[in-house]
Each structure stands twice: as C-alpha cells, then as structure tokens.
Amino acid sequence: MTDDTVQKILDAALMHVPFDGWSEVTLRAAVADAGVDPVVARALLPRGAVDLALAYHRRGDDLMAERLRAEDLNALRFRDRIARAVRLRLEVVEDREVVRRGTTLFALPMHAADGARAIWGTADRIWTELGDTSDDINWYTKRATLAGVYSSTVLYWLGDDSLGSQATWDFLDRRIGDVMQIEKVKAQVRGNAFLNKVFAGPNWVLSKVRAPGAVSDPDLPGRWTSPR
Structure with a gap:
C-alpha cells in the first residue's frame, strides 16, 4: 500500500515535472491530483x-x-x-525532460550525494541482473566504472538529437571500449612479475576488501576480512 501510494503520486507528478521541475510545487500538485492526504504524502516522502x-x-x-x-x-x-542494459535504462524513459530536470536537481550541492547514490544503485542493479558474483575489490571497481560510463552517457543523451539516439549508442560503445582497454592493461600488469612485486603491499591490502554483506550496515562502504 505504501509503495502503491508513492507510485500514484509519482504518476500524477510526471505531467508537472517538465514545467515546474522536481519541486514542492510539483509535489503539492501531484498529491492533490492523486487524491492523497498531504499528511500521508509527507510521511511517505x-x-x-x-x-x-x-x-x-x-x-x-x-x-x-x-x-x-x-x-x-x-x-x-x-x-x-x-x-544493452544501459541502453534499456535510457529507453524506458518516456519524457527526456523529466530526466533533465532530475539532473538539474541532483547537481545542487545539497542533493549531489543522493544523485551519486542513485547512479551507483543503477550500476549495481545492472551488474546484479547480469549475474555478477564478485565479492572482493572488483565488486566496487565494476560498479564505479559502470557508474562513470552510465552518467556520462546520460549527459550525452540529454543533448542528443540524432535519429533514434544513434549518436548516444555510438558514444556508449566508445566508452565501454575505453573501459575494456583499461581492463586489458590491468591484466597485463597482473601478468608482470616485477610489477607484482612492486605493488605487493597495496595488492595485499586490496585483497582484504570485501563486498558489503547481506546483513551489513547499508551506510558502510564494505567490510574487511580478518588478517590471517
């Protein structure tokens, strides 16, 4: 019921966002249009x-x-x-202006952390849906890298007027290609015995990093294994 009410307010808000942004004006209009008690709406949001x-x-x-x-x-x-996952994430958007308004909102200093968490959440969702099972430092690097690719692609897409957003998809392919080149270099470094000795200390520290546990505090960045 709680989520249904939020979705009801959200549906009503989408017609106001292109004109008034993600603002209190939009929220009040959406609550009224949805027929939701303002007190209930404030409790939910x-x-x-x-x-x-x-x-x-x-x-x-x-x-x-x-x-x-x-x-x-x-x-x-x-x-x-x-x-494909990033492209689908953009294709589910019915009104580009709604996303543009959101980008403006989360560019404000007081909301920048919320915007960063939202982008991280999208990257995490994509990796999870694609079956990622990493539980070490790679859990973080995969999501951080994809978050960068996704956020830059969104900004490009917002200004793209090409037919079928083809320029955006080409941009996306180039960004992923850049990431793959980085991964190729990392693999070469791992295969170099001399560099492995040079970075032995940092590599040992990084090897102790683990992905957040299922029951860990969601506000913590991760957990560490006990030294052996």
Whole structure:
C-alpha cells in the first residue's frame, strides 16, 4: 500500500515535472491530483520532491531490469550485455525532460550525494541482473566504472538529437571500449612479475576488501576480512 501510494503520486507528478521541475510545487500538485492526504504524502516522502525524484529513478531501474530479464543475452559478448542494459535504462524513459530536470536537481550541492547514490544503485542493479558474483575489490571497481560510463552517457543523451539516439549508442560503445582497454592493461600488469612485486603491499591490502554483506550496515562502504 505504501509503495502503491508513492507510485500514484509519482504518476500524477510526471505531467508537472517538465514545467515546474522536481519541486514542492510539483509535489503539492501531484498529491492533490492523486487524491492523497498531504499528511500521508509527507510521511511517505519526508524530503518532499527529492524523495519523489529518487522514487522515479528507482522505477526506471525496475523497468530496465524487467526488460533485461525478458531478453536472450546468451549470444552477446559481456561488454555488449552491459551496453544493452544501459541502453534499456535510457529507453524506458518516456519524457527526456523529466530526466533533465532530475539532473538539474541532483547537481545542487545539497542533493549531489543522493544523485551519486542513485547512479551507483543503477550500476549495481545492472551488474546484479547480469549475474555478477564478485565479492572482493572488483565488486566496487565494476560498479564505479559502470557508474562513470552510465552518467556520462546520460549527459550525452540529454543533448542528443540524432535519429533514434544513434549518436548516444555510438558514444556508449566508445566508452565501454575505453573501459575494456583499461581492463586489458590491468591484466597485463597482473601478468608482470616485477610489477607484482612492486605493488605487493597495496595488492595485499586490496585483497582484504570485501563486498558489503547481506546483513551489513547499508551506510558502510564494505567490510574487511580478518588478517590471517
């Protein structure tokens, strides 16, 4: 019921966002249009329009995940699966102006951390849907790298007027290609005995980093294994 009410308010808000942004004006209009008690709305969205914008972002992640699961990705290279997921995430957006307004909101210093967490959440959702099982430092590097690719692609897409957003998809392929080149260099470094000795200390420290546990505090960046 709680989530249904938030979704109801969100549906009503989408017609106001292109004109008034993710603002209190939009929130009040959406609550009235949805026929929701303002007290209930404030309890569900204590930070107002910011929480509503984050709910919209999470809805996009959910829609992307649904479409991704419905596709047969077996014939695709892994880099192409990632590109497909990012593309689906953008294609589920019905009104580009709604995303543009959200980008403006989360560019504000007081909301920048929320925006960064939302982008990280999208990257995490993509990796999870694609079956990532890493539980070491790679858990973080994969998501951090994809978050950078995704955020830059969104900014490019917002200004793209090419037919079918083809310029954006080409941009996305180039960014993923850049990442693959970095991974190739990292593999070469790992295979170099001399460099392995040079970086033995840092590598040992990084080897102790683990992905967040299922029951760990969500506000903590991760957990460490006990020294052996």
